[in-house]
Amino acid sequence: MNNLTFAIIKPDAVKSGNTGLILDRIIKSDFKILGAKLIRLSRKQAEGFYDIHKERPFFEELTEFMCSGQCMVLALKKENAVQEWRQTIGSTNPEEAETGTIRKDFAKNIQNNAVHGSDSDENAKKEIAFFFTNSELIANN
Ligand code: UDP
Ligand code: MG
Numbered sequence: 001m002n003n004l005t006f007a008i009i010k011p012d013a014v015k016s017g018n019t020g021l022i023l024d025r026i027i028k029s030d031f032k033i034l035g036a037k038l039i040r041l042s043r044k045q046a047e048g049f050y051d052i053h054k055e056r057p058f059f060e061e062l063t064e065f066m067c068s069g070q071c072m073v074l075a076l077k078k079e080n081a082v083q084e085w086r087q088t089i090g091s092t093n094p095e096e097a098e099t100g101t102i103r104k105d106f107a108k109n110i111q112n113n114a115v116h117g118s119d120s121d122e123n124a125k126k127e128i129a130f131f132f133t134n135s136e137l138i139a140n141n
């Protein structure tokens with residue numbers, strides 16, 4: 001399925017009070033929200049979620065940051081969702097993010113960069129399944 005993606009409003013953005021503004025961008029960009037939860041990740045969950053980055057030098061700091069406060073996890077639906085959401089959020093580093101993107105407007109730096117977006121359909125599926133049960137999503141589909 002290429003119409004689903006997974007997003008996180010990261011702890012920096014929740015702490016700064018930007019959850020509502022980012023949800024507004026999601027809705028105005030025509031994503032349908034199939035699932036949304038405000039949660040606080042455990043260290044184990046953060047490490048599991050970012051397992052692909054476990055050899056990277058920033059892994060420890062990243063996982064510590066991701067469980068430093070509440071975040072909102074979201075399952076989003078739109079045609080070509082993965083690519084569309086990556087475009088809406090902009091580059092990983094806000095200094096390189098395009099004008100009008102979420103990271104350009106809300107990210108503090110390359111780590112505290114406000115939002116997550118899946119990088120492929122395969123990972124979107126895995127990441128959604130990491131946080132949502134099928135029945136939670138089907139109910140809103
Ligand atoms: N990150 C970091 N330092 C870096 C690169 C990435 O702290 O040099 C963090 C940042 O929060 C990023 C996450 O690790 O969003 C995952 O990195 P990835 O390269 O997958 O970027 P993304 O897909 O989130 O744009
Ligand atoms: Mg990534």
